[in-house]
Amino acid sequence: MDNFGFLKVAAAIPALRVGDCTYNTERMAALAEEAARRGVEIVVFPELGTTAYTCGDLVLQPTLLDAADEALARLARDTRKLPLALIAGAPLRHGASLYNCAVVMTQGKILGVVPKSYIPDYGEFYEGRWFASGAGISEERIDVAGQQADFGADLTFAVNGAEFGVEICEDLWAPIPPSSQLALNGAKVIFNLSASPELAGKHDYLRQLVAQQSARTLSAYVYASAGLGESSTDLVFAGNGLIAENGTILREAERFSTDEQLVVADVDIQRLEFERRRNTSFRQRESSSENTVIEMEIPEGLRAAVPERDIDPMPFVPKEEGDRHERCEEIFRIQSHGLARRLLHTRSEKAVIGISGGLDSTLALLVTVRTFDLLRLDRAGILGITMPGFGTTDRTYRNALELMRGLGVTVREIPIREACLQHFRDIGLDPSERSAAYENAQARERTQILMDIANMEGGLVVGTGDLSELALGWATYNGDQMSMYGVNASVPKTLVRHLVKWAADTESDPATRATLLDIIDTPVSPELLPADAEGKIAQKTEDLVGPYELHDFFLYNFLRLGYGPEKILLLAEVAFEGSYNRETILKWLRTFFRRFFTQQFKRSAMPDGPKVGSVALSPRGDWRMPSDASAAVWLRELDTL
Numbered sequence: 001m002d003n004f005g006f007l008k009v010a011a012a013i014p015a016l017r018v019g020d021c022t023y024n025t026e027r028m029a030a031l032a033e034e035a036a037r038r039g040v041e042i043v044v045f046p047e048l049g050t051t052a053y054t055c056g057d058l059v060l061q062p063t064l065l066d067a068a069d070e071a072l073a074r075l076a077r078d079t080r081k082l083p084l085a086l087i088a089g090a091p092l093r094h095g096a097s098l099y100n101c102a103v104v105m106t107q108g109k110i111l112g113v114v115p116k117s118y119i120p121d122y123g124e125f126y127e128g129r130w131f132a133s134g135a136g137i138s139e140e141r142i143d144v145a146g147q148q149a150d151f152g153a154d155l156t157f158a159v160n161g162a163e164f165g166v167e168i169c170e171d172l173w174a175p176i177p178p179s180s181q182l183a184l185n186g187a188k189v190i191f192n193l194s195a196s197p198e199l200a201g202k203h204d205y206l207r208q209l210v211a212q213q214s215a216r217t218l219s220a221y222v223y224a225s226a227g228l229g230e231s232s233t234d235l236v237f238a239g240n241g242l243i244a245e246n247g248t249i250l251r252e253a254e255r256f257s258t259d260e261q262l263v264v265a266d267v268d269i270q271r272l273e274f275e276r277r278r279n280t281s282f283r284q285r286e287s288s289s290e291n292t293v294i295e296m297e298i299p300e301g302l303r304a305a306v307p308e309r310d311i312d313p314m315p316f317v318p319k320e321e322g323d324r325h326e327r328c329e330e331i332f333r334i335q336s337h338g339l340a341r342r343l344l345h346t347r348s349e350k351a352v353i354g355i356s357g358g359l360d361s362t363l364a365l366l367v368t369v370r371t372f373d374l375l376r377l378d379r380a381g382i383l384g385i386t387m388p389g390f391g392t393t394d395r396t397y398r399n400a401l402e403l404m405r406g407l408g409v410t411v412r413e414i415p416i417r418e419a420c421l422q423h424f425r426d427i428g429l430d431p432s433e434r435s436a437a438y439e440n441a442q443a444r445e446r447t448q449i450l451m452d453i454a455n456m457e458g459g460l461v462v463g464t465g466d467l468s469e470l471a472l473g474w475a476t477y478n479g480d481q482m483s484m485y486g487v488n489a490s491v492p493k494t495l496v497r498h499l500v501k502w503a504a505d506t507e508s509d510p511a512t513r514a515t516l517l518d519i520i521d522t523p524v525s526p527e528l529l530p531a532d533a534e535g536k537i538a539q540k541t542e543d544l545v546g547p548y549e550l551h552d553f554f555l556y557n558f559l560r561l562g563y564g565p566e567k568i569l570l571l572a573e574v575a576f577e578g579s580y581n582r583e584t585i586l587k588w589l590r591t592f593f594r595r596f597f598t599q600q601f602k603r604s605a606m607p608d609g610p611k612v613g614s615v616a617l618s619p620r621g622d623w624r625m626p627s628d629a630s631a632a633v634w635l636r637e638l639d640t641l
Contacts, residue, residue, distance in 0.1 A: 004567045005270025006307050007162045009189065009222050010035045010043040011241035011263040013253060016229025018052040019064060021071035025050055028088060029078040031262055036082040038264055038308075041159055041298065043086045044191040046226040047169050048100060050075075050090040053195030054231035059091050059130050060098065068092075072103055072110075073145035080108030083299040085159050087166060089193040094142050094151060097132035102166045102193050103144060104157055104294075110149040112294045113142050116168035117153050117178050124197060124235055125170070135178075139292060150292055153178055156187045158295040162269050164189035169196060172213060172223075183217035184282070186293070188272045190219050195226035197235035198255075206240065207249060215247030218275045218282065220267035228258055243267070246275060250309050266307035274562035306574055313575040314549060315556040316495045316613065328502040331495075331612045335487045336371040338610030342485045343375065343460060350381045350459030352450050354480075355404055356527065357386075357396030359496050360488055362403060362519050364464040366503050367487045369407050382409035383457060387446045389416045391527035393537055399519050406512035412453075416445045434529055443479030443526070450483075460484045463607055468493035468548050470606065470617050471555045472592070473599020474541065480526075481602050489609030490616040492555065493524070493548040524548065545595070546588035550580065554592045559623070560615045565589060565637045590638050597631035 012035065014027035028045050035043040047053055050068045058064050068090050079086060085106040092101045092113065100116040115134020119127045134153045142151035156165045165182030172179065172192055179190040190213070196206065214221035220243070227239025241253030241263035251265040276282040318324040343351070351368050355361045365384060372379050384404040388397055404411045420442055424431050429438065454461045463483025465475050467490050475481040488496065497520060504516035522537075529539040542548060553572055557563045563571070572585045604619050604627050616622040 005268055006266040007269050008040050008266050010040040011222050011224035012043050012045050013227045013239040013241050013261045015260050016052055018231050019055055019058060021050050021067040025071040025075040029075055032079045032082055032086050034262055036084050040264055041084050044222055044224045045088050046224050047089045047193040047195040049088055052230055053226050069145055076105050076108050076145055087191050092144055098130055099134050100131045102168055106296055106298055110144055110147045111296060112150040112155045113144055114155050114166040115153055118170040118174045120170045156182055156185055156293050158293055160297055163187050166191050169194040179217055183219050188219055188269055190221045192223045198238045210242045211244045211247050211249055214244040218246055218272055220245045264308050266309045271561050311571050311575040314494050316492045316552055317498050328499050332370055334610050334612045335367040336374055339371045339487055340375055346460055348460045349377050350457045351462050352383045352454040352459045353462045354446055354450050355384045355386050355400045357400035359500055360464040360466050362500055363496050364462050364487050368462050379408045380410050384409045385412045385414060387414050387416045389442045391529045391539060393531050394535060399515050402515045406509055414449055420445055440476040440479055443476035447479045447482055462487055464488060466491050466493055466496050468552055470603055472545055472595045473602050474545055477602055483607050486607045486609035490611045490613060492552045494552045546591050550588050551592055554589060556615060565634055569641055593631050593634045597629055600625050601627040
């Protein structure tokens with residue numbers, strides 16, 4: 001499968017007439033044609049869509065069953081030139097029983113038939129009156145639409161290498177849905193043909209169920225449920241179409257629509273394969289019974305180069321305001337509880353932090369204040385040390401002091417200029433040579449001060465460096481790279497900014513809030529080079545290593561999803577359209593991979609710190625990589641772009 005591992009799928013909700021098989025399959029064929037025009041490779045229709053779900057006892061009538069079979073044959077013929085597979089619902093006879101079935105077809109051929117396993121017979125459901133359970137049926141053959149096809153609940157199918165399985169409505173609601181075993185057997189996409197009536201409050205549960213099953217099975221889940229055309233004698237059907245991937249709803253239909261709907265999304269098979277390689281459950285996926293995999297090749301459709309899915313430019317930051325508030329509170333709790341445990345273990349009632357007036361040290365200070373409040377310790381035990389140097393500006397110096405005073409911590413100021421000049425003389429460095437030694441000496445001088453004060457006070461140095469800096473190695477080895485506990489170690493820069501903004505929004509003191517907001521607006525800088533002629537920051541980090549929003553995007557897609565440079569570039573062009581052009585993205589993507597590989601040695605020696613999200617770089621539990629690993633493969637791929 002090409003196209004960067006994306007598979008375009010659709011949940012179709014056609015117009016429908018109860019018992020009119022010809023009309024129903026005509027509408028399916030029409031929606032299948034529309035799906036093909038949009039590049040869809042597999043489309044699923046609702047449960048018993050050939051006849052309608054609400055036929056009642058009519059479904060036992062041979063006349064209707066014959067009409068359904070003939071309609072399936074027409075549907076296969078009418079869609080034989082379309083470059084897609086489609087899954088239609090129909091009542092089918094087999095032996096002495098009637099089964100509620102999903103019929104998988106492509107290019108005029110019936111590939112296989114999957115019977116419904118769990119037959120509801122309670123409340124508003126009484127399918128047991130008509131249908132037998134297909135559970136346990138395996139390796140049988142069935143006559144359908146003038147063809148013979150494999151028949152079984154354990155069938156899986158593979159379209160151009162992408163394996164999928166099918167279950168029907170109630171199957172999803174069972175204690176152990178068939179899709180769980182289908183996923184373990186190799187299916188990466190599950191299609192569900194449903195006819196689930198609406199009840200107050202039921203839809204939210206359904207969404208949770210679909211999302212949760214896609215997460216549990218590390219799969220994409222495509223759900224198509226019956227709509228307006230079904231009988232409303234006792235029930236109402238709203239036309240639910242849902243496409244989920246690994247716990248996230250990608251697309252959904254408009255409920256209670258009077259129009260036909262086609263819900264389309266690109267699901268990421270490559271991502272799902274990566275997730276399963278990381279998950280030990282799927283390494284033990286050999287089942288006790290062999291399942292049949294029916295493979296098919298379909299011509300390349302009309303897929304667009306841009307995937308039909310939302311690409312979040314800030315994957316570490318929650319989108320919704322309510323979610324962001326809840327997530328920020330949770331992250332603060334994780335950070336503060338991690339630091340609290342370390343303080344209790346070391347029996348320390350003092351913490352030492354270097355406060356620069358920048359984002360990272362601000363977040364570390366806010367976390368430490370919360371920790372001391374949690375442990376009922378006096379905030380005066382937090383020693384905030386500001387250490388102005390050659391590049392310190394009035395703005396950051398003022399913000400550092402005002403923030404510490406506003407939060408009620410102990411404030412100390414220790415200038416480092418003279419100490420650094422003496423050090424330069426000792427090692428024979430000309431201060432006019434603004435080399436790496438000139439910059440790193442300042443970072444190490446500050447770290448030495450913090451460590452020595454911690455020893456004097458019986459305290460613990462709280463590190464301020466964040467995940468983005470660790471990924472890029474934007475830290476001085478044995479300088480700001482080192483601490484006794486790094487509370488920001490797994491918080492990326494884009495999230496640091498939002499955490500500080502959240503703290504400002506929830507801060508009751510107006511002066512402290514104003515300081516926090518000004519810190520957010522301050523350019524990111526290590527301030528190791530002298531200010532410009534106007535006294536403003538001259539050394540801006542993002543001018544040197546690139547925008548952090550790009551690097552955080554690269555980091556998430558590389559580590560969390562396992563993507564290579566070409567796919568990351570494609571997604572970044574979509575996510576940052578209008579903000580960065582292809583040339584700019586490529587430039588910083590090369591910087592990311594080059595620095596990520598060359599700077600591993602700093603991460604190999606990083607201090608302890610709490611993990612707050614799914615991406616972290618601790619060499620002890622999250623990222624194991626040799627410090628001398630080569631980036632050649634990734635850089636060569638970039639060269640081709």
